[in-house]
Amino acid sequence: MDGNLQSNDLSGVVEADRAHVWHHLSQHAGYMADENPTDPKIMVEGKGLRVWDQNGREHIDAVSGGVWTVNVGYGRETIADAVRDQLVKMNFFGGTVGSIPAAMFSERLIAKMPGMKRVYYANSGSEANEKAFKMVRQIAHKRYGGKKHKILYRDRDYHGTTIACLSGGGQDERNAQYGPFTPGFIKVPHCLEYRAMDQGLGELSGEAYGIAAANAIEEVILREGPDTVGALCLEPITAGGGVITPPEGYWPRVQEICKKYDILLHIDEVVCGMGRTGTWFGYQHYGVQPDIVTMAKGVASGYAAISCCVTTEAVFDMFKDDTSDQLNYFRDISTFGGCTAGPAAALENMRILEDEKLLENTVAMGDYMLGQLDELKAKHKSVGDVRGKGLFLGAELVADRETRAPLDEKLVGQVVGHCMAKDGVIIGMTNRSVPGFNNTLCFSPSLIATKDDIDAIISSVDGALTAVLG
Numbered sequence: 001m002d003g004n005l006q007s008n009d010l011s012g013v014v015e016a017d018r019a020h021v022w023h024h025l026s027q028h029a030g031y032m033a034d035e036n037p038t039d040p041k042i043m044v045e046g047k048g049l050r051v052w053d054q055n056g057r058e059h060i061d062a063v064s065g066g067v068w069t070v071n072v073g074y075g076r077e078t079i080a081d082a083v084r085d086q087l088v089k090m091n092f093f094g095g096t097v098g099s100i101p102a103a104m105f106s107e108r109l110i111a112k113m114p115g116m117k118r119v120y121y122a123n124s125g126s127e128a129n130e131k132a133f134k135m136v137r138q139i140a141h142k143r144y145g146g147k148k149h150k151i152l153y154r155d156r157d158y159h160g161t162t163i164a165c166l167s168g169g170g171q172d173e174r175n176a177q178y179g180p181f182t183p184g185f186i187k188v189p190h191c192l193e194y195r196a197m198d199q200g201l202g203e204l205s206g207e208a209y210g211i212a213a214a215n216a217i218e219e220v221i222l223r224e225g226p227d228t229v230g231a232l233c234l235e236p237i238t239a240g241g242g243v244i245t246p247p248e249g250y251w252p253r254v255q256e257i258c259k260k261y262d263i264l265l266h267i268d269e270v271v272c273g274m275g276r277t278g279t280w281f282g283y284q285h286y287g288v289q290p291d292i293v294t295m296a297k298g299v300a301s302g303y304a305a306i307s308c309c310v311t312t313e314a315v316f317d318m319f320k321d322d323t324s325d326q327l328n329y330f331r332d333i334s335t336f337g338g339c340t341a342g343p344a345a346a347l348e349n350m351r352i353l354e355d356e357k358l359l360e361n362t363v364a365m366g367d368y369m370l371g372q373l374d375e376l377k378a379k380h381k382s383v384g385d386v387r388g389k390g391l392f393l394g395a396e397l398v399a400d401r402e403t404r405a406p407l408d409e410k411l412v413g414q415v416v417g418h419c420m421a422k423d424g425v426i427i428g429m430t431n432r433s434v435p436g437f438n439n440t441l442c443f444s445p446s447l448i449a450t451k452d453d454i455d456a457i458i459s460s461v462d463g464a465l466t467a468v469l470g
């Protein structure tokens with residue numbers, strides 16, 4: 001890191017932050033306490049997989065910026081250069097017109113997504129999902145007199161922070177106190193085999209469970225009436241709801257059900273997209289063909305804000321079929337969807353993923369890390385289940401292996417805190433998401449992770465499990 005940092009006094013920054021910044025997902029009382037207040041953490045510098053805070057302390061970041069974002073790692077000068085060059089040439093024009101990087105990135109992106117055709121630019125994952133929801137609603141009005149407007153979402157999935165996204169959000173603790181919600185969003189059951197017993201499906205496993213979990217979606221469609229259901233919105237692998245890899249047989253059956261009832265399949269790749277699971281997109285592991293795909297975090301690895309709502313040509317066509325109708329196009333705009341920094345950063349981000357063969361590294365290191373987590377499971381009885389794909393992994397902690405009773409989330413928090421305090425290793429946990437089930441440790445190092453990095457992360461977790469849980 002920059003050797004000057006240690007000698008720089010950042011106490012003024014800390015005090016300005018303490019006085020005026022409202023942190024995301026944070027209870028501030030500890031920073032304001034009369035006695036022994038803790039300091040808010042300020043991240044000052046990053047390089048590769050490592051970040052340094054205001055005290056010059058080095059950390060290994062096992063969660064890519066806390067929220068599965070910095071896929072290509074910190075300190076990428078070529079992305080900064082690409083963004084700078086673009087900004088001095090043409091920084092912004094509203095999205096009714098095009099830009100060079102937006103056109104070029106859309107072409108590169110679509111080449112990775114057979115069957116998809118159009119890219120709608122916005123800024124955040126939530127916003128991209130809002131675009132998808134609006135498309136579904138407008139299609140319902142244009143083609144079905146408004147009737148086929150319902151959007152199905154799944155228990156434990158998350159699609160963003162706006163009121164409409166929370167309305168389609170399956171994490172009750174994220175939603176609590178923010179209602180009333182938008183009508184027309186309907187919940188379907190989750191597909192977490194480890195918790196099948198809570199769904200009365202405990203006797204099923206593998207493909208039999210996968211098909212039963214998908215059939216549970218069909219039951220909801222039949223209950224609601226297929227002519228009222230416009231879309232099904234799913235994460236390919238649920239992220240913040242517990243790193244839930246879908247069971248065998250699930251996705252093909254989901255696709256079949258959507259086709260049968262003429263329901264658009266919207267896959268939320270905000271976390272899994274752009275290489276995180278070892279393929280360009282998570283759904284590509286499962287041979288499904290979506291109608292709408294949304295993405296954000298890893299698209300530019302956090303070097304600029306960008307999200308995309310990508311559709312098939314068939315979906316796009318529905319918005320240009322009748323030019324005599326003045327309302328017959330997608331009447332939506334995102335001011336900052338016209339910023340060129342996003343696609344400029346995304347182009348260079350994609351080049352890095354390709355030239356450095358980071359998808360291949362993700363597969364190899366993901367397999368290695370999964371194996372290491374399995375060894376932790378063999379050693380610590382508190383590790384009940386290990387899940388994930390590529391460098392997107394989770395370990396569900398339990399108080400009792402037999403009953404699978406979830407570990408108290410305070411103890412899970414202590415494991416996370418121990419890794420940070422003792423080793424400077426930043427890991428994550430499911431956070432204010434599913435009541436009683438905020439018990440999964442989350443790992444998502446950047447896709448440049450090496451065996452040594454993974455060994456350091458695993459060794460820290462091993463020590464923390466012993467220290468906290470014995």
Ligand SMILES: Cc1ncc(COP(=O)(O)O)c(C=O)c1O
Binds near residue numbers: 158
């Ligand atoms: C699966 C998923 N979709 C959507 C979002 C929302 O993205 P954003 O925070 O960029 O609005 C998130 C955020 O964590 C997410 O995990």
